[in-house]
Amino acid sequence: MNKLLVKNCSWVYTLDPENRVYESVNILIEGNRIKAIGPGVGEGTEEVIDGGGKLVIPGMVNTHHHLYQTLTRCVPRVQDSELFEWLVNLYEIWRELTPEAVYWSTLLGLGELLLTGCTLTTDMYYVFPSKTTGELLDEQFKAAGEIGMRFIPCRGSMSCGHSKGGLPPDDVVQDDNVILADMERLIKKYHDPSPMSMTRLALGPCSPFSVTPQLMKDTAQLARKHGLRIHTHLAETKDEEKYCAEKFGMRPFELMESVGWVGRDVWFAHSIYVNEREIRRMGETGTGVAHCPVSNLRLGSGIAPVPEMLAASVPVGLAVDGSASNDSSDMLGEVRTCLLAHRYRTGTSSMTVETAMRIATQGGADVLGFPEAGVIQEGKAADLVLIDMNQLPYAGALHDPLAAIVLAGASHVVDTNIVNGRVVVKNGRLALVDQDEILRNANRISREMVERAEKRTGIEFLKKPALIAGASH
Ligand SMILES: [Zn+2]
Numbered sequence: 001m002n003k004l005l006v007k008n009c010s011w012v013y014t015l016d017p018e019n020r021v022y023e024s025v026n027i028l029i030e031g032n033r034i035k036a037i038g039p040g041v042g043e044g045t046e047e048v049i050d051g052g053g054k055l056v057i058p059g060m061v062n063t064h065h066h067l068y069q070t071l072t073r074c075v076p077r078v079q080d081s082e083l084f085e086w087l088v089n090l091y092e093i094w095r096e097l098t099p100e101a102v103y104w105s106t107l108l109g110l111g112e113l114l115l116t117g118c119t120l121t122t123d124m125y126y127v128f129p130s131k132t133t134g135e136l137l138d139e140q141f142k143a144a145g146e147i148g149m150r151f152i153p154c155r156g157s158m159s160c161g162h163s164k165g166g167l168p169p170d171d172v173v174q175d176d177n178v179i180l181a182d183m184e185r186l187i188k189k190y191h192d193p194s195p196m197s198m199t200r201l202a203l204g205p206c207s208p209f210s211v212t213p214q215l216m217k218d219t220a221q222l223a224r225k226h227g228l229r230i231h232t233h234l235a236e237t238k239d240e241e242k243y244c245a246e247k248f249g250m251r252p253f254e255l256m257e258s259v260g261w262v263g264r265d266v267w268f269a270h271s272i273y274v275n276e277r278e279i280r281r282m283g284e285t286g287t288g289v290a291h292c293p294v295s296n297l298r299l300g301s302g303i304a305p306v307p308e309m310l311a312a313s314v315p316v317g318l319a320v321d322g323s324a325s326n327d328s329s330d331m332l333g334e335v336r337t338c339l340l341a342h343r344y345r346t347g348t349s350s351m352t353v354e355t356a357m358r359i360a361t362q363g364g365a366d367v368l369g370f371p372e373a374g375v376i377q378e379g380k381a382a383d384l385v386l387i388d389m390n391q392l393p394y395a396g397a398l399h400d401p402l403a404a405i406v407l408a409g410a411s412h413v414v415d416t417n418i419v420n421g422r423v424v425v426k427n428g429r430l431a432l433v434d435q436d437e438i439l440r441n442a443n444r445i446s447r448e449m450v451e452r453a454e455k456r457t458g459i460e461f462l463k464k465p466a467l468i469a470g471a472s473h
Contacts, residue, residue, distance in 0.1 A: 004029040004382075004421060005042040009051030010389065012037065013402045014376040015058055015361050019354070027056065029382040032196055032421040036378055049416060049423070053390040055401040057357070058376050059119025059383035059419065060331045061364025064231075064269040064290035066322030067109035067123045067140065068094070068102055071446040073327045077461045083237050083299050084167065086325070091168050092457050094127045096449040102136045104441040106143035110151075111430050111438055112329035113320070116412045119150055119383035119419045120365065120373050122290075124231065124269075126156025126206040130171045134182055141190050141199055148424035148432050150383065152368055154204025154231050155183050157219070159211045165247070166210050176215050180222060187226050195372055196381060198420060200228075202368075207233040208255055209243050216259040223265065229369055230261065231290075234268035237301050241273050253278040262287045267367045269319065271309075272302040279305065283312035288367035291359065293341040294334055295321035303341050306359070307350040317364030318356075332405060332412035335360045339406055353403045386416035 005028055012022040014037075028035045028042030036042065072093050078086045102125070113121055128134055137155055144151035160166030161173040174182075183203055191201040203223045205211040216232075223230045235241070235252045244252045253274055256262060262281065267288030274282070282289070291304050309316050318338055320329050335356050342351035365374030372381040389401055391411070397404035417425035424431055430438075450461050 001031040002421065003035075003042070003045045003047065004418070004423075005045035005048045006051045006056065006384070006386070006418075007042075007048050009056045009386075010053055011401045012056045012376060013357075015354075015358060016375050016377050027051070027376070027384070029418070029421050032382050034376065034378055034380055034382050034384075037376070049386070051386060053388060054386040054415060055389050055405065056376065057117070057385050057387070057402070057405075058361045058374050059385050059417065060117050060335070060360045061317060061362075061368060061370070061374055062113055062118050062121035062319055062329075062331060063267065063288075063317035063364045063367045064292055064319035064321050065109065065121060065123045065329070066125070067329075068097060068105045068125060068127065069322040069325070070105045070108045070112075070329065071101060071442060071449060075450070075461050076464045077459070079464065081299075082239070083301060084239050086299060087167055089459070089461070091172065092459060093449050093453040093461065095129050095169060095172055096452045097127055097129055097136075098132055099136060099139050101445045101449065103139040103143050104438065104445055106140045107147055107433060107438045108442045109329045110144060110147050110149045111433070111435065113331055114147065114149060114417050114419075114425050114430065115414065115428070116329070116331040116333065117385040117387070117414045117417065118331040119385070119417065120368065120370060121149060121151060122202060122231070122368060123151075123153040124156045124204045124206070125153060126158050126204065126210075127172050128174050134174070134178065137186055137190075144199065146433055147430065148419050148422055150198050150370075150373070150419055152200040152202055152370070154202040155186050156204045156206050157211060157215065158206045159215050160209070168210055173210070176212070176218065179215065180218060183219070183222055187228065191226065191228065193227060196420070202229040202231050204231040207240070208248075208252055209240065213248070213255070213259050216256075216261060220260050229265045229267065231267050231269070232261070234271055235273040236270040236296075238273065251275075251278075253281070257281070265369070267315070267317070269321065270296065270301070270304060272296060272304045274305070276308075279308055279312050279314060282309065282314045286315060288315035288317065290317055290319040290367065291338065292319045292321035292326075293337045294328070295325040297337065297341060298327065299325055303345045306338075306342060307346050310355070315363065315366045316359050317367035318360040319364075330412050331360070332414075336406050353400075353406045356406060357402060382418055382421040384418045385414050388415040
C-alpha cells in the first residue's frame with residue numbers, strides 16, 4: 001500500500017469531536033486513509049511532504065455548485081440583477097453549452113475549489129440543450145477523475161420550459177422520461193456507494209419553478225430505490241415564495257413536504273426564507289441545507305438563518321454555489337463570508353471561526369452523506385489541506401492559525417491539497433493537470449458562447465442595461 005508522510009507539521013487543527021490541536025507532529029497516510037498522527041510516526045517513509053511552517057486542516061466540502069457557470073462569470077448585462085432576471089438572461093448564453101464547454105468548465109471550477117482547500121464537492125448540472133448529446137455528466141466525471149477531486153454531482157433536470165409557465169427556454173428542458181432514463185443510466189455507470197468512493201451520484205431537479213411536482217416525486221422514488229441523495233434549490237428568494245403561493249397555494253417548504261422531499265437523504269440549497277416551524281421540521285427530519293452566503297449576498301437574496309438552523313440540529317454545509325452567482329469557486333473565501341454575514345445578521349458571537357470551519361468541513365460531509373471526510377482522525381479519509389503560514393498577511397496572526405486563515409490573509413490558495421491520499425495541489429498549483437491549458441480553453445469557450453448567443457438573440461450581454469439605455473439618447 002502506498003505511504004505518504006506529511007512531516008513535521010507546525011500546526012494540525014483536526015476539528016475532531018475533542019477539537020484536538022497538535023503542534024510539530026507527523027501525519028502518516030497509508031493508501032487513502034490517515035494511518036497515524038503524532039511526533040515521529042512514519043519515520044523512514046519514502047514519499048515525504050514538508051509540513052514545516054504549514055497549517056494542516058481537513059479538506060473542505062462544497063455542498064452546492066453549478067460548475068458550468070464558470071464560463072459566464074461577471075457578465076455585464078446581469079451584474080446588478082436579481083435572481084429571476086439574472087437567470088432569464090443567462091439562459092440565452094447557457095443554450096450554447098456543448099460537451100466541450102461542460103468538460104473545461106468542470107476542470108476550471110474543480111481546479112479553483114482544489115486550490116482553495118476543497119477536497120469533496122457536489123455539482124448540480126441541469127442544462128441539456130436539445131442540440132447536444134445528453135451525455136453531459138459524463139464530461140464532468142471525466143474531468144473530476146483527471147483533476148483528482150472526490151465528486152458527488154447531481155444529475156439535475158428542468159422539465160417546465162417557457163411554454164409551460166417555467167423560466168427556462170424550451171430547448172434546454174427535457175421530458176420526464178428522458179430525464180429519468182438518463183438518471184438510471186448514470187447510476188449504473190458512476191454511482192459507487194462504497195465508503196471511500198471517488199464518484200457517487202445524487203439526483204437534483206433544479207427548482208420548484210423549473211420542474212413539475214410529479215417529477216419531484218418520481219425523482220425521489222428513483223433515488224430511494226438506489227440509495228441516492230436528492231437535492232434542489234429551495235426558498236432562495238421572495239419571488240420564489242410568491243411563485244409557489246400563486247401556482248401551488250403553498251410555501252416552498254410545504255410543497256417539498258407534499259412531494260416527500262424531507263429526510264436524511266434530502267438537502268436544499270439556500271433555504272433563506274424558511275420560518276420557525278420549517279426549521280424545526282428540517283431539524284426533526286434531518287433535512288440538510290447547503291448554505292451559500294456569497295451567492296446570496298451577490299444576488300441580494302438575503303442571509304439564511306444558519307445559527308437558528310444549527311440550534312435546531314439541522315445539518316448545514318457550506319457552498320460556493322454556481323460560479324456565475326458567486327463569480328468565484330473560492331472555498332476559503334466562502335468561510336470568511338459565512339462568518340462575516342452572520343456576524344452582521346445576528347451578532348459576533350453567533351458565528352465563530354470554529355463553527356464556520358465545522359460547517360465547511362464535517363457539516364458538508366454530513367450533508368453529502370460522506371462521514372469519512374471532514375475531520376483529521378486516524379482511520380478517516382486522507383483528504384487534507386496544507387496552508388503556508390509564512391506569508392506576509394499571516395504575520396502577527398500566528399496566535400491562532402485557524403483564525404488567521406479565516407480572519408486574515410490576502411490569498412486563499414493553499415500550498416498542498418491531498419485527496420484520497422494523492423497530492424492534487426503542489427506548491428499552490430494543480431498537480432495532475434495543465435493549469436494553463438484550462439485557463440486558455442475556458443477563456444476561449446466563454447468568449448465563443450457569448451458571441452454565438454449575441455448573434456442569435458441580438459442581446460448585448462457585454463453592456464450594462466443602463467449604458468444601453470444611455471446610448472439610445
Ligand atoms: Zn444554485
